[in-house]
Amino acid sequence: MARHCKIAFVRELSSWIQKNARENSPQTATFHVTITIIFCFTVAFFVIVLAMFVNHRISKMMVLEEYYYPNQLVSPCSPCNAGRLFSDISVPSIGRSGTRTDLKEWIAPTEIWHSMSDGELMWRASMVPGIVAYPYDRRAKLAFMFLSRGRLPLAPLWELFFKGHDDLFTIYLHTSPNSTDEPLPSSVFYKRRIPSKVVEWGKATMVDAERRLLANALLDFSNERFILLSEACIPLFNFPTIYSYLFNSNHSYVGSFDDPRSTGRGRYNMRMWPTISISDWRKGSQWFEVGRKLAVRIVSDIEFYPVLRDHCRRPCYMDEHYVATLVAKLGADLNSNRSVTWVDWSRPGPHPATFWRKDVNEEFLSRLRAQRNCSYNGIEGSICFLFARKFHASTLQPLMRIASSLLGFNESQAI
Ligand SMILES: *[C@@H]1O[C@H](CO)[C@@H](O)[C@H](O)[C@H]1NC(C)=O
Numbered sequence: 001m002a003r004h005c006k007i008a009f010v011r012e013l014s015s016w017i018q019k020n021a022r023e024n025s026p027q028t029a030t031f032h033v034t035i036t037i038i039f040c041f042t043v044a045f046f047v048i049v050l051a052m053f054v055n056h057r058i059s060k061m062m063v064l065e066e067y068y069y070p071n072q073l074v075s076p077c078s079p080c081n082a083g084r085l086f087s088d089i090s091v092p093s094i095g096r097s098g099t100r101t102d103l104k105e106w107i108a109p110t111e112i113w114h115s116m117s118d119g120e121l122m123w124r125a126s127m128v129p130g131i132v133a134y135p136y137d138r139r140a141k142l143a144f145m146f147l148s149r150g151r152l153p154l155a156p157l158w159e160l161f162f163k164g165h166d167d168l169f170t171i172y173l174h175t176s177p178n179s180t181d182e183p184l185p186s187s188v189f190y191k192r193r194i195p196s197k198v199v200e201w202g203k204a205t206m207v208d209a210e211r212r213l214l215a216n217a218l219l220d221f222s223n224e225r226f227i228l229l230s231e232a233c234i235p236l237f238n239f240p241t242i243y244s245y246l247f248n249s250n251h252s253y254v255g256s257f258d259d260p261r262s263t264g265r266g267r268y269n270m271r272m273w274p275t276i277s278i279s280d281w282r283k284g285s286q287w288f289e290v291g292r293k294l295a296v297r298i299v300s301d302i303e304f305y306p307v308l309r310d311h312c313r314r315p316c317y318m319d320e321h322y323v324a325t326l327v328a329k330l331g332a333d334l335n336s337n338r339s340v341t342w343v344d345w346s347r348p349g350p351h352p353a354t355f356w357r358k359d360v361n362e363e364f365l366s367r368l369r370a371q372r373n374c375s376y377n378g379i380e381g382s383i384c385f386l387f388a389r390k391f392h393a394s395t396l397q398p399l400m401r402i403a404s405s406l407l408g409f410n411e412s413q414a415i
Pocket residue numbers: 176177178198
């Protein structure tokens with residue numbers, strides 16, 4: 001259109017010049033031609049400047065659009081789609097990073113560190129797929145969740161335990177937020193720390209840490225069973241034994257019982273009514289083992305948590321009652337009501353017994369492993385405990401010495 005006008009204009013101009021040249025003197029004609037040429041150049045200059053300006057504005061608009069929607073796979077919004085003119089320019093942002101469409105990164109994040117708040121994390125972890133069957137070959141894993149102050153004093157024993165089973169477990173470490181200790185890249189604990197907060201013994205922050213661990217572990221859809229362990233825990237059997245024990249079980253292992261004494265029912269607070277009644281009130285070891293279904297229920301709980309946080313205060317210890325009571329209320333049919341972590345409460349006092357270097361020998365560990373008066377999938381007489389606590393750091397040396405023979409860490413062992 002513009003070009004057509006221009007051509008017509010130039011044609012008209014030249015015929016006018018020729019007509020004038022014929023009619024007037026050569027001087028006047030030369031003057032007219034000069035003026036016309038100058039006029040044409042001026043017009044051309046303006047056209048070029050205008051074109052450059054318009055071009056600049058358009059490219060700036062495209063840059064802004066990419067800035068607002070950096071990895072957007074689809075066009076940002078339908079009103080923008082009206083500008084189909086530019087669609088061929090904005091499309092290159094498709095597939096630039098590729099991470100959004102990669103199912104692997106979604107179902108099993110490789111990087112466990114994140115900047116989500118606890119509220120955001122619980123919400124994200126509470127999601128359950130609507131389609132039950134997994135669209136990929138899923139290798140179910142055990143999630144080992146360690147609640148620790150800093151580095152694990154018995155880490156070498158655990159390294160031995162995990163060795164050779166890389167694709168069957170994941171590790172999550174909740175430490176003091178001040179801890180900057182990072183093990184060597186060859187360690188199974190390398191980069192397995194989750195964003196942690198301060199934990200106080202016997203307080204709600206302890207339960208927060210447990211839920212934080214569960215939520216982080218739930219983000220990986222390969223994790224099927226979730227084991228909470230302390231820095232003073234040791235495994236009593238080798239990895240294949242523990243794996244098959246838990247995966248072949250129909251139940252979770254959360255200690256949950258009704259303790260009629262002052263250390264049980266005595267800790268119930270009337271203000272918990274009506275959310276929790278005295279007949280709902282349970283006690284149990286904080287060191288639980290749960291399946292995925294129960295784990296989701298624990299991180300999704302917004303009903304019981306605030307009640308216990310507000311009304312379970314010393315001498316009520318929230319970590320001994322929260323999960324035990326919650327599971328009895330929301331998943332009693334899924335629970336065995338016993339813990340698989342052995343602990344010695346035979347001595348009086350608020351803390352269980354700690355074992356030192358001198359206490360650890362083959363005979364002692366054999367005794368813990370030999371307890372078989374437990375029910376497993378409804379059948380009596382199976383292994384009771386898979387883990388034990390509390391083992392002081394000084395027990396590492398004797399434990400390492402007897403580990404390969406007694407615990408059979410490099411041989412597969414049937415139950
Ligand atoms: C962490 O460090 C801060 C300041 O460095 C200190 O005030 C706080 O007590 C430390 N917390 C723990 C749990 O060590």
